[in-house]
Amino acid sequence: MATTAFDPFGETFLADPYPEFARLRAAAPVFWSPALQYWVVSRYVDCKRVLREYTTFSAANSLAPVTPPCARAGAALVEGGFRSIPTLTNVDPPAHGRTRRIAYLAFTPRRVAQMEGFVRETVRRFIADRLHEGRADIVSALTWELPARVIFQVLGVPASDVASVKTGAANRLLFMFGRAGEDEQVEIAAGMAEFWRYCEALAEDRRAHPRDDFTSDLVHTPDRDGKPLTQQEVATILFGLLLAGHETTTNLLGHAVRRLLEHRESWEALCADPTLIPGAVEEVLRYDSSVIHWRRRTTRPVELSGVELPEGADVLVSIGAANRDPEVFTDPDRFDIRRREASEHLSFGNGPHYCLGAPLARLEARVVLEELTAALPSLRLAPDQTYTFQPIIGFRGPTSVQVEWEN
Numbered sequence: 209m210a211t212t213a214f215d216p217f218g219e220t221f222l223a224d225p226y227p228e229f230a231r232l233r234a235a236a237p238v239f240w241s242p243a244l245q246y247w248v249v250s251r252y253v254d255c256k257r258v259l260r261e262y263t264t265f266s267a268a269n270s271l272a273p274v275t276p277p278c279a280r281a282g283a284a285l286v287e288g289g290f291r292s293i294p295t296l297t298n299v300d301p302p303a304h305g306r307t308r309r310i311a312y313l314a315f316t317p318r319r320v321a322q323m324e325g326f327v328r329e330t331v332r333r334f335i336a337d338r339l340h341e342g343r344a345d346i347v348s349a350l351t352w353e354l355p356a357r358v359i360f361q362v363l364g365v366p367a368s369d370v371a372s373v374k375t376g377a378a379n380r381l382l383f384m385f386g387r388a389g390e391d392e393q394v395e396i397a398a399g400m401a402e403f404w405r406y407c408e409a410l411a412e413d414r415r416a417h418p419r420d421d422f423t424s425d426l427v428h429t430p431d432r433d434g435k436p437l438t439q440q441e442v443a444t445i446l447f448g449l450l451l452a453g454h455e456t457t458t459n460l461l462g463h464a465v466r467r468l469l470e471h472r473e474s475w476e477a478l479c480a481d482p483t484l485i486p487g488a489v490e491e492v493l494r495y496d497s498s499v500i501h502w503r504r505r506t507t508r509p510v511e512l513s514g515v516e517l518p519e520g521a522d523v524l525v526s527i528g529a530a531n532r533d534p535e536v537f538t539d540p541d542r543f544d545i546r547r548r549e550a551s552e553h554l555s556f557g558n559g560p561h562y563c564l565g566a567p568l569a570r571l572e573a574r575v576v577l578e579e580l581t582a583a584l585p586s587l588r589l590a591p592d593q594t595y596t597f598q599p600i601i602g603f604r605g606p607t608s609v610q611v612e613w614e615n
């Protein structure tokens with residue numbers, strides 16, 4: 209089969225990657241993509257192993273630009289003062305544990321539970337203020353901004369910075385996961401450097417003026433040896449959270465509204481019985497993951513599904529393909545909010561880097577669906593819409609979801 213035809217930036221794949229994932233999983237579960245310069249892995253059992261087995265599959269490349277930047281883009285980063293260093297996401301155990309332990313403080317069950325009131329109050333306010341015309345784009349009205357406001361609350365970032373942080377995060381996504389031409393790369397690199405400087409300034413401000421927020425905790429909490437994180441480490445963690453903390457969840461919420469309304473009986477079931485909502489969130493995460501690819505690099509030669517990978521091989525883990533693997537999920541292309549095995553999905557990764565924000569993302573999705581089903585049970589998709597997606601390889605969500613309802 210023509211694995212060389214695999215093009216994760218192609219329009220057909222961006223619009224709906226699942227037919228291609230099914231084809232690859234069955235015919236070439238591990239193959240070399242010359243266009244990407246990555247080994248592409250798509251069976252559940254292999255993806256889970258790659259994510260978990262950190263001694264063989266290093267996370268060092270997980271945030272690297274998938275398209276090597278041109279020299280001018282590299283220079284724009286240097287000139288822009290960009291100096292992020294490997295921290296947390298792209299560091300392997302045991303060193304990983306040092307920052308993971310401190311970053312976890314933001315996401316303990318107690319801290320996440322404390323966020324519920326803020327999330328619910330914000331969702332109610334957005335619904336009351338922005339959803340009263342009988343039609344709206346649910347992304348621009350609600351799901352684009354809400355997760356940013358939530359992570360801002362955790363980090364102590366002012367709400368007035370939503371637009372600039374969202375722009376900075378979008379630049380970073382294009383730089384890490386996109387395939388831009390050279391001129392565009394330079395612009396993206398400059399935007400990303402500006403976003404980096406914002407994170408550095410935030411860290412510096414809290415070093416000088418600590419407050420009651422997680423940024424101050426990051427700056428001041430000592431590691432096990434009694435040493436605080438360096439300013440570069442703190443800024444790098446903020447740079448990560450001010451992207452991972454909202455883009456992923458915006459995408460989850462967009463997928464959720466779309467898929468639940470496409471399967472109208474599911475939406476009606478949630479309106480009638482909100483206790484079904486947590487299970488529905490897991491099924492949305494499985495069926496239409498907001499992270500469809502993640503990355504690792506081999507530290508030694510290794511065999512996967514009968515294919516020999518050399519040492520130093522870049523591996524593209526197709527989380528989206530794994531989540532529809534019929535070996536694990538019965539009738540995997542069926543959307544079923546009561547599916548028992550839904551939470552086996554790999555959407556939050558697996559192993560030592562398992563997503564720290566998963567409890568917060570689940571909380572936000574549950575509260576949004578509780579509030580939307582209660583306030584707008586007649587919600588439906590506007591007819592004849594096509595969905596568009598960012599031209600990037602890792603994160604995936606509809607850029608708009610047009611809805612209508614009876615007032």
Ligand code: HEM
Nearest residue numbers: 296297452453456457460555556557558561563564565569
């Ligand atoms: C639907 C929402 C989300 C999805 C699908 C998602 C997905 C992921 C994935 C795939 C990873 C990599 C796991 C691995 O390497 O095995 C990850 C790591 C991470 N995520 Fe999320 N994420 C989401 C929401 C969030 C939120 C809301 C936050 C923060 C508020 C967050 C913070 C992080 C951090 C800090 C890591 C790195 C953890 C580490 O390296 O130890 N994520 N996430």
